[in-house]
Structure formats: structure tokens, C-alpha cells
Amino acid sequence: DAGITQSPRHKVTETGTPVTLRCHQTENHRYMYWYRQDPGHGLRLIHYSYGVKDTDKGEVSDGYSVSRSKTEDFLLTLESATSSQTSVYFCATQGGADRPTEAFFGQGTRLTVV
Amino acid sequence: DQQVKQNSPSLSVQEGRISILNCDYTNSMFDYFLWYKKYPAEGPTFLISISSIKDKNEDGRFTVFLNKSAKHLSLHIVPSQPGDSAVYFCAASDPGTYKYIFGTGTRLKVLA
Numbered sequence: 374d375a376g377i378t379q380s381p382r383h384k385v386t387e388t389g390t391p392v393t394l395r396c397h398q399t400e401n402h403r404y405m406y407w408y409r410q411d412p413g414h415g416l417r418l419i420h421y422s423y424g425v426k427d428t429d430k431g432e433v434s435d436g437y438s439v440s441r442s443k444t445e446d447f448l449l450t451l452e453s454a455t456s457s458q459t460s461v462y463f464c465a466t467q468g469g470a471d472r473p474t475e476a477f478f479g480q481g482t483r484l485t486v487v
Numbered sequence: 488d489q490q491v492k493q494n495s496p497s498l499s500v501q502e503g504r505i506s507i508l509n510c511d512y513t514n515s516m517f518d519y520f521l522w523y524k525k526y527p528a529e530g531p532t533f534l535i536s537i538s539s540i541k542d543k544n545e546d547g548r549f550t551v552f553l554n555k556s557a558k559h560l561s562l563h564i565v566p567s568q569p570g571d572s573a574v575y576f577c578a579a580s581d582p583g584t585y586k587y588i589f590g591t592g593t594r595l596k597v598l599a
């Protein structure tokens with residue numbers, strides 16, 4: 374399994390505050406992803422990165438921003454947290470170069486916005 | 488507009504029998520499909536995949552079938568075991584972008 378570490382694992386924050394979630398990988402994978410999991414919606418892509426400083430939006434990107442200044446780190450920021458952003462967030466990485474391969478997931482971050 | 492759909496939210500199967508999980512997709516350009524298993528409080532783990540140039544891939548008890556004309560794939564688990572009880576997600580790779588689009592998941596319960 375790819376070495377993927379998400380931090381923090383749990384966080385409770387207040388509405389309107391900024392929040393940053395971190396994903397760190399040790400596999401030198403090119404592609405990194407942020408998903409959120411919600412009942413009835415499965416896993417929805419928020420943002421993804423295809424290289425250092427190269428990012429693109431996913432299905433549910435409103436209210437979120439990302440940054441990738443190093444291959445190993447992918448940060449997800451909620452600029453002003455809302456209750457609708459209460460969710461479990463998963464980071465994933467994928468190392469395929471000329472063709473897609475399996476993606477590996479971190480353990481998740483449970484975020485509660487009160 | 489959901490591009491990857493799993494229309495059965497849950498499935499119960501007796502231990503030792505076959506489990507069949509289904510997935511439909513709308514984008515005929517998807518070129519790679521995957522199945523993941525997820526236990527509570529853990530991240531999804533990769534199970535099996537299939538390229539769009541194939542129609543079957545087998546790995547032990549797990550077989551994935553792809554029917555491109557119907558835009559349908561299925562995961563067969565034979566024989567089913569209680570430890571297989573989990574949520575199963577299918578996913579598709581958007582060609583060129585390497586975006587992975589997931590379905591809503593099917594909760595499988597294998598009864599002992």
C-alpha cells in the first residue's frame with residue numbers, strides 16, 4: 374500500500390472558520406485527489422492534482438481550494454467552513470504515468486462543522 | 488448528472504453463495520474501471536480493475552465483467568465470506584484527465 378497519511382484524523386470546527394486538511398504521501402505518485410464521502414452520495418471528487426502546482430476541479434469544488442507545492446503534500450482548504458461541509462474526507466494517490474492504475478486511499482479525516 | 492451509478496444500495500447473501508454487485512456508467516469514453524471495498528472508519532481499499540479493452544478480469548474469488556455495449560460492469564464474489572461484508576464502490580477513470588469517478592456504493596452483507 375502507498376504510504377498516505379492524512380492529518381488531522383478528526384476535527385471539530387465552527388462555522389465561518391478556515392480549515393486546512395493535509396495529505397502526505399511517500400510513494401512519489403504524480404496524481405493526488407481529495408474526495409468527500411456522504412451517505413447516499415458515495416465518494417465525490419473535490420479537487421485533484423496532476424503534478425506540483427497543477428490542480429483541477431472535481432464534481433464538488435465550490436467552497437474548497439487546494440495547493441500542491443511539493444510532490445508529497447496536497448492540502449485541502451475550506452475557506453469558510455459551513456455545516457454542509459461536515460463530512461469524511463479522503464485523500465488518494467495514483468502513480469500511473471502513461472495509463473491509469475489503481476488509486477490508494479488514506480484513512481480519512483472526519484470533519485464536523487458546528 | 489451521475490456518470491457512475493450503483494442502483495442497489497444494499498445486498499444480502501448467504502455465506503458460500505455468489506455475490507453479484509452491479510454498476511452502470513454513462514460515458515462511453517471511460518477506459519479503466521475499478522472496484523473498491525470499504526470497511527467502517529477505514530479508507531477504501533483497491534480490489535480489482537479492468538481495462539476497457541477487456542471483458543473479464545479474475546483475481547481469486549473476485550471476477551469483474553465489463554459489457555461495453557451496455558455500459559455495465561459487475562463484480563462477482565465466489566464463494567462469499569462473512570469478511571466480505573463491506574461497502575463496495577465501483578469507479579471509472581476519465582480518459583486523459585486521470586480523474587476517478589465513483590458510484591454511490593453498495594453495502595454487502597454476507598450472512599453466516
